[in-house]
Amino acid sequence: MKVSVSGRVTLFRPEFLSITAGVIGAALVFAVTLIALLSAPPAAGPLIRFFQAIFPGYALTPVGLVVGIFWAFIYGFVFGFMVGWLYTWLINKKVRQAAQDVFDYDPTQTVNVIQAGEGDEPYTIVLVANPAIKRHDGSYEPDPIIEDEDLFVRVVTRCLRSFANNELLRLPEILPRLKLVTVFAREEAQRRPEDANALCQEVPETIILAPRPETDSVIYQYVKNAGVPYADVIMVLSGHKRFIQSSARFTQEARKEDSPANQGQPFRFSFTENFDDPVNGRIHAYCARVPGVAALSAWDDRLKTPVHEFAHAMSSVENGAIVDEYLDSYVESTEAALHNTILNRKLRANPTDPVPKLFGKYQLGNGPIVEYYSDRARTDKEPDWRSYVPEKPHPGISCIMDLAYFDYRYDKLIFDFMYDRLLTKLNRSGSCRNS
Numbered sequence: 001m002k003v004s005v006s007g008r009v010t011l012f013r014p015e016f017l018s019i020t021a022g023v024i025g026a027a028l029v030f031a032v033t034l035i036a037l038l039s040a041p042p043a044a045g046p047l048i049r050f051f052q053a054i055f056p057g058y059a060l061t062p063v064g065l066v067v068g069i070f071w072a073f074i075y076g077f078v079f080g081f082m083v084g085w086l087y088t089w090l091i092n093k094k095v096r097q098a099a100q101d102v103f104d105y106d107p108t109q110t111v112n113v114i115q116a117g118e119g120d121e122p123y124t125i126v127l128v129a130n131p132a133i134k135r136h137d138g139s140y141e142p143d144p145i146i147e148d149e150d151l152f153v154r155v156v157t158r159c160l161r162s163f164a165n166n167e168l169l170r171l172p173e174i175l176p177r178l179k180l181v182t183v184f185a186r187e188e189a190q191r192r193p194e195d196a197n198a199l200c201q202e203v204p205e206t207i208i209l210a211p212r213p214e215t216d217s218v219i220y221q222y223v224k225n226a227g228v229p230y231a232d233v234i235m236v237l238s239g240h241k242r243f244i245q246s247s248a249r250f251t252q253e254a255r256k257e258d259s260p261a262n263q264g265q266p267f268r269f270s271f272t273e274n275f276d277d278p279v280n281g282r283i284h285a286y287c288a289r290v291p292g293v294a295a296l297s298a299w300d301d302r303l304k305t306p307v308h309e310f311a312h313a314m315s316s317v318e319n320g321a322i323v324d325e326y327l328d329s330y331v332e333s334t335e336a337a338l339h340n341t342i343l344n345r346k347l348r349a350n351p352t353d354p355v356p357k358l359f360g361k362y363q364l365g366n367g368p369i370v371e372y373y374s375d376r377a378r379t380d381k382e383p384d385w386r387s388y389v390p391e392k393p394h395p396g397i398s399c400i401m402d403l404a405y406f407d408y409r410y411d412k413l414i415f416d417f418m419y420d421r422l423l424t425k426l427n428r429s430g431s432c433r434n435s
Contacts, residue, residue, distance in 0.1 A: 018396070021080025025072035029055075033065045081396075085406060103160070103180075105153060110185050111227045114156075117179030121287075121432050123425045125310075126223055126231045127156050128183040130238045130295070132193035134201040134212065140193035143200070145239030145298055147189045155237045155298045156182055162306035167409050168418055169307065177426050183226045197222065199236045200295050202243065209243040211236055211293040214252060219293050220434050230432050231291040232425060233313045235306070237298060244297040246305050248312035250321055251292035253285040265424040269320060269417075270360040271340045275369075279340060282319040284424035287432035292316070304408055308400050311410070311418065317341055320421075322414060325402035328385040344390055344401060344414055351384045359390045362413065364420050372413040380405075390414070 032047050037060060044052075044060060051058050055071040058064050103114040117123065129152045130143045145152055160180070163169040169178075188197055199219050203210050212218045219234055233251070254263065264285040271280050292313030296306060315322040320343045346359065359374040373391040380403070389399070390413040398404040399411045410418065 017084035018077045018079075018081035021083075022073040022075075022077035025076030025079075026069045029068045029072040030065065033060065033068060036060055037062075037065070105156075105182070107149060110183060112182045112184075113179070114182060115176075115178060115180040118177040119426060120429045121230070122177060122179035123422060124179040124181060124228070124231050124233075126181045126183060126228055126234045126291075127159060128199065128219075128223060128226075128234060128236055129185070129188075130199045130236045131185065131188035131191070132198040133238070133240060133243065134195070134198040136202045136204045140195070140198050142189075142193050143238050143240055145237060146185070148239060149184055149186070151239055151298055152182075152184055152237060155296065158301065158303065159235060159237075159296070159306040162303040163310075165303055166307045168415055168422075169310075171419075174419075174422055174426070181228055181231075183223060183228065185226060200238055200240075200243070206245070207243055208245045208247050209238050209240065209295045209297050210247050211249050211295040214249060214290045214293070217290075220291055224434070230287075230434055232288050233292045233294065233310060235310070235313075236293060236295045238295060239298045241299065244299045246294065246296045246300055246309050248294040248309040249292060250312065251288045251314060251316040252290035253288050253316050253318055254283070264428075265420065266365055267420065268361075268363045269343065270362075271320075271342070275361050284421045285316070285319060286425060286428040286430075288316075289435045291434055304400060304404055311401060311414065314418065314421065315343065320417060322401060322417075325387075325389045325399055328382070328387045343417060344399075344411070345387050346389075347386045348388065349386075351386050355388045359388070360413065362416065370416065375411075 029051060033051070036044065036048050048060065051068055051072075054075070055068050058068040058071065105112050105114065129145050129149075131146045132140045132142050134140055145155075163175060163178075169175055191197065195216075196218065199212055199222060201210050201212050219236065220231060223231055223234055264283040266281065266283050268275065268280050269282065274280075292315070294306075294309035294313040296309060311322045318341070321341050323342050323345050325345055348355070355374050355376045357373060357376070359372045361369050361371050363369045374388050375391045376388075377395065378385075378389070389402070390411045392399055392411050393409050396407070398406070398408045399414070400408050401410075401414065409415075
């Protein structure tokens with residue numbers, strides 16, 4: 001069957017419409033007030049009286065003119081943002097979107113290669129239906145998605161839409177070169193849930209849908225047994241209606257000091273304060289020893305979620321971990337081992353310390369050293385937070401790794417890091433195998 005992948009319609013961008021409306025409002029007040037001031041005698045017409053009614057401190061004086069321009073810009077900015085947000089929301093909700101791509105899906109096959117990719121060993125993303133979930137008490141229960149192939153295809157389509165709408169993954173040097181594979185084992189619906197087919201597990205007292213630990217090797221062995229010899233990232237899709245919060249595990253790969261055959265493109269990043277510290281030298285490894293894994297809920301229909309979890313899964317503890325920015329400090333049980341390897345979140349000694357202007361430096365190979373600034377205007381975070389993160393691409397745009405209030409993108413540091421990492425793997429030669 002043919003499956004279409006649609007793009008998100010965005011006709012008005014609020015960050016641009018709001019500024020434009022603010023400037024127009026300020027210009028209108030300036031022109032009307034200037035004309036009134038230059039008339040002999042100064043005349044307070046209907047517009048002037050209207051300005052006096054809505055702009056506190058406005059008057060037919062030079063100071064009043066400045067005050068009026070200020071308020072007109074603020075009012076216009078807020079009005080423009082609200083109009084743009086509402087219009088875009090309605091368009092996305094009501095308008096049928098034009099198809100961007102179509103892929104073939106054969107419901108008689110367990111494995112479908114929906115895009116072959118390019119290169120000797122294409123960067124491979126596998127989307128697999130989860131047959132079962134391991135409960136905290138050691139029991140297993142079937143995952144509803146394994147009995148609903150239509151739901152599986154819809155979630156696959158949503159993931160591809162997410163990639164196609166992302167400013168990084170949709171690039172022509174990336175998206176067409178990815179190998180995209182689906183695995184839907186229909187026979188699992190008749191099989192008793194057990195350890196070998198439970199790709200996700202329960203996190204007690206939460207709704208988190210967690211991939212099985214890499215130490216269990218269940219996920220990539222399941223994908224191998226299905227006929228996919230190698231994967232860089234595996235996305236496990238679940239239809240469970242209680243475990244609906246998606247999560248991910250990092251890729252495991254070679255360190256810089258490992259054997260030359262497993263090395264990749266060297267880079268440096270200021271994980272520590274001293275950029276020249278040897279610990280800051282890492283590699284974009286060609287191959288993954290253990291693929292990164294994202295567990296995605298079928299009931300989370302946000303296009304942000306697949307690219308958010310993909311960023312986690314494609315990064316690694318050995319060579320730079322991309323973490324959540326909506327958390328403060330380190331979570332001891334899960335992030336203690338990430339000290340000096342987290343890419344996009346750093347800590348101040350005290351919450352009252354100023355956020356450093358410079359977040360970090362990054363150098364690919366022998367190329368130029370690029371500096372990245374910190375986000376010093378995180379007004380949506382508590383004042384006692386110790387963490388700070390890289391600067392967003394625009395004040396009106398959220399980072400994909402943070403909470404998103406409207407539009408979202410990777411910040412420049414994450415974008416550059418992921419771009420170099422993906423290109424290194426896309427351009428690799430030879431073959432890769434997961435351990």
